[in-house]
Amino acid sequence: MHVRHLTVADFRSYSGADLPLTKGVTTLVGLNGQGKTNLVEAIGYVATLSSHRVATDQPLVRFGAEQAIVRAAVVRDERETLVELEITPGRANRARLNRSPLTRPRDVLGTLRTVLFAPEDLALVKGDPSERRRFLDDLLVQRQPRWAGVRADYDKILKQRNALLKSAAPTLRRGRGGRRPVLAPGEDVESARASALSTLEVWDSHLAEVGAQLLYARLRLLRDLAPLLAQAYADVSAASQEAKATYRSSLHESVAAAIAEGEVPEVEELRQAVIDSLAQVRDNEIERGVTLVGPHRDDLVLTLGPLPAKGYASHGESWSFALGLRLGAYHLLRRDLGEDPVLILDDVFAELDAGRRERLAAMIVDCEQVLITAAVDEDVPEALSGATFDVTSGQVSARD
Incomplete structure (x- = not known):
């Protein structure tokens, strides 16, 4: 199982962003506050319909926008499913699978499985x-x-x-x-x-x-x-x-x-x-x-x-x-x-000593898809090399 592509609109700090993904390790590198966690949060939301950072949907919608949209192309057993979520605080959220509307958003659960580890x-x-x-x-x-x-x-x-x-x-x-009971007439x-x-x-x-x-x-x-x-x-x-x-x-x-x-x-x-x-x-x-x-x-x-x-x-x-x-x-x-969920490690390696970093890297190097966020390249062990994106002020760019 892996996410092939992520698109967000008016989600968190992003008016819009597209993130092409592949199997293996992908690292998003950027200083704190640049928006890298927002992207993996969106992937986690597709899997769980909740955020690992906040308890309500309101903070997920960009300030001034009425709703946020998250789309993820999920590949399982060589078959691709498009999950689309409309997040509208104060109203019922809506969901689609392969462009078809669902009765309840929770009907998308199970399409994507993730395990997300974060400082929280x-x-x-x-x-x-x-x-x-x-x-x-x-x-x-x-x-x-x-x-x-x-x-x-x-x-x-x-x-x-x-x-x-x-x-x-x-x-x-x-x-x-204490208070006297309120009785109905004749009761x-x-x-x-x-x-x-x-x-x-x-x-x-x-x-x-x-x-x-x-x-x-x-x-x-x-x-x-x-x-x-x-x-x-x-x-x-x-x-x-x-x-x-x-x-x-x-x-x-x-x-x-x-x-x-x-x-x-x-x-x-x-x-x-x-x-x-x-x-x-x-x-x-x-x-x-x-x-x-x-x-x-x-x-x-x-x-x-x-x-x-x-x-x-x-x-x-x-x-x-x-x-x-x-x-x-x-x-x-x-x-x-019988398949790997997507593993997401959000700003994890900076909190670990060298020994724990290397041992963790050895444990996850064979996972089908690993998404990592880090402030600097040096935080990520060399064993977890793969695609890298720089995230700066909400702009995402792939490295050559």
């Missing part, structure tokens, strides 16, 4: 649990695009349930202070409370049904990823300490302990565990007006040897761990798909 990935080790949850869920979708729908369904259910907890909290509280407190509890139980069921599916998929993914992470970390760091990732669940203690030991309960067992756990924390949820159990409250615990990576790993070890996660993801997708 240090947050996988040092940042909040949300960064690690996103890593797992993004990889799930790359592995099997249908999980994008499950993920979206869970987010909708969670939003609705939280809204119910906030709005119905005064009604649900019995014998407590008494007990009947209002029974109605609110009944509605909450319906949302409990929805959350458990979809949440169990998402949790099951995450656990299976982590089981497959864990040995690849350990190997990738060892290869890039040349260290003896083992890199491990374990899943910390918000479910009740007995199930959470089993999950932390690497067990993968069946979906029905997880569904019932969500229901039981929600019952245990119900009073606390009502008091706080927020859902306290489910995949959105979980974490991926990263350890080096006996110690947690967060707070104990050095800067170099943290970089190696983040690289190990991305390289592990790359090898997992390669194994599942």
